[in-house]
Amino acid sequence: MHLSLFAAHRLIIVQMHISVQIEGLTTLSSTKSPPIEGGNAQGLSALSLSIADITLDPPVLLAPMAGITDLPFRRLVARFGAGLVVSEMVASQEMVEAKASVRARAELGFGEQATAVQIAGREAHWMAEAARIAAGQGARIIDINMGCPAKKVTGGLSGSALMRDPDHALRLIEAVVGAVDVPVTLKTRLGWDDDCLNAPDLAKRAEAAGIQMVTIHGRTRCQFYKSVADWPAIRAVKSAVTIPVIANGDIIDAPSAIQALRCSGADGVMVGRGIQGAPWLLAEIGHALYDTRAPVLPTGQDFTDMVADHYEDMLSFYGTALGAKVARKHLGWYMDAAATPRDLHKRILTEPEPTQVLALLPVALASDLRAVA
Numbered sequence: 001m002h003l004s005l006f007a008a009h010r011l012i013i014v015q016m017h018i019s020v021q022i023e024g025l026t027t028l029s030s031t032k033s034p035p036i037e038g039g040n041a042q043g044l045s046a047l048s049l050s051i052a053d054i055t056l057d058p059p060v061l062l063a064p065m066a067g068i069t070d071l072p073f074r075r076l077v078a079r080f081g082a083g084l085v086v087s088e089m090v091a092s093q094e095m096v097e098a099k100a101s102v103r104a105r106a107e108l109g110f111g112e113q114a115t116a117v118q119i120a121g122r123e124a125h126w127m128a129e130a131a132r133i134a135a136g137q138g139a140r141i142i143d144i145n146m147g148c149p150a151k152k153v154t155g156g157l158s159g160s161a162l163m164r165d166p167d168h169a170l171r172l173i174e175a176v177v178g179a180v181d182v183p184v185t186l187k188t189r190l191g192w193d194d195d196c197l198n199a200p201d202l203a204k205r206a207e208a209a210g211i212q213m214v215t216i217h218g219r220t221r222c223q224f225y226k227s228v229a230d231w232p233a234i235r236a237v238k239s240a241v242t243i244p245v246i247a248n249g250d251i252i253d254a255p256s257a258i259q260a261l262r263c264s265g266a267d268g269v270m271v272g273r274g275i276q277g278a279p280w281l282l283a284e285i286g287h288a289l290y291d292t293r294a295p296v297l298p299t300g301q302d303f304t305d306m307v308a309d310h311y312e313d314m315l316s317f318y319g320t321a322l323g324a325k326v327a328r329k330h331l332g333w334y335m336d337a338a339a340t341p342r343d344l345h346k347r348i349l350t351e352p353e354p355t356q357v358l359a360l361l362p363v364a365l366a367s368d369l370r371a372v373a
């Protein structure tokens, strides 16, 4: 059997992690873990999480990812099973000013799945108003972004820049919590840089202000996405608060989810990049860790049908021209997973005509390794 580049990349990430995290555990005797097994993880955390009247079952959540976790993708992930799906970050002022493309990012469009809408900003009144609009449209949870490292966001002193100004961060949290009846959660990082690891303090103050769950990406802002996520460092946040803490960063499968939970003591996990090309991943992790219903992994024709349905959903959500462009990254990930030959891969990603793309997909995805596993 030959591994696709995609599978090999995943393997390298998890191996890096296991060695780095196990080294990190030498000073954390309570978290020393037995060999990683993909199966039963009983005793790691509660089987489900409740925030107010919302149950996150299993506590395996989809990370917000701008340009990726749009409504078509959230709908697909939710169909396989997920504890919670989170919208892409929505700029609060633009949302209030009703910019159509910005509101589309918060589009809910389906009612059966717990959906959080994530808002970002710097001004309390825009944040509060955006939260009111999202809750009014049916968001079950409002999540506040205090983790985005992008220069255009931190340059506007929002996202992770708020970690450098915790008093102002608290004013925003209070404004949002005061504006809506639905639970408000916070997603942030370990700190701004190694000299400012203030996530435990921020989380504690946020809890006092009414935040009901906090997700920590185990990196600082200055690390962006470099190095590996520091799961043991999330433990300090868990110790500082009584609300649920979710561990995030470099979780790509059940073994890495188990390891992240063991290292951090967190109550659940949030998965971002690992789900690209594998919308069943949360359900798979949920099944391995919490014995929830196993997803039926699409293989062969079913995989092609799933990809074609996702593609068509993107075309109808965005309109054909924009949808075809947005879809390219997802098609690329699906083709990576299926080890599509490079020339066909390229042809599909440069093909302007959607009907041609749909016609080529069965051939492109025929080498889907999972079909012969």
Ligand SMILES: Cc1cc2nc3c(=O)[nH]c(=O)nc-3n(C[C@H](O)[C@H](O)[C@H](O)COP(=O)(O)O)c2cc1C
Pocket: 063, 064, 065, 066, 067, 068, 087, 088, 089, 118, 145, 147, 148, 187, 217, 248, 249, 250, 251, 270, 271, 272, 273, 274
């Ligand atoms: C393309 C991309 C877009 C992202 N957009 C957001 C966002 O809108 N809001 C947010 O809080 N985090 C965002 N993130 C960060 C992820 O939610 C997550 O914290 C990070 O990718 C680490 O998790 P992972 O290793 O599982 O991907 C984004 C990450 C990526 C790669």
